[in-house]
Amino acid sequence: MLIAEVSEKFDLSQDTLRYYERIGLIPRVNRNKSGIRDYSEEDCRWVDFIKCMRGVGLPVEMLIEYVGLFLKGDETMDARKELLIEQRMKLITKMEQMKKVLERMDDKIERYEQTIVEKEKTLNRP
Structure with a gap:
């Protein structure tokens, strides 16, 4: 699969894909006779994995370490599992913090809605 196809499939820019390969997030992608990247199914699974992990905020450095270990x-295997467990714990903590922020935002929005309803009651209606 060409880089343009992988880029479209995973909604990542071609520059991002090249960068991920350059820094070791994606193992070296094979090239065809013309020197053009030719992504295999395994390469695409790596792209999908990295996109997923980056999407939840896992640091690039940790992912480079994971790929290197792999x-x-x-x-x-044990070291990779430990990396994932550690990141999972951090993600749970982050989710709990985000839940608190979301609840606070909901309260704030509720207060705005109450204020608007009260102001509307004071408007003169024909």
Whole structure:
């Protein structure tokens, strides 16, 4: 699959895909005879994984470490699992914080709605 197709499929710019490959987030993508990137299904699974993890805010550095460990083979499974567990805990904490912020915003919106209703009651109606 060409980079343009992968870019469209995953809604990532071609520059982002090249960057991810350059910094090691995506293992080296094979190239065809003309030197053009030719993404395999496995490459696309990496793109999907990285996009998902970045989408929830996992740091690039952690993902580079994860990919590096993966490329070293099965002996790194425990270390990879620990990285994911650690990031999961951080994500849970972040979600709890976001839930509190969301509740506070809901309260604030509710107060605005109450204020608007009260002001509307004071308007002269024909």
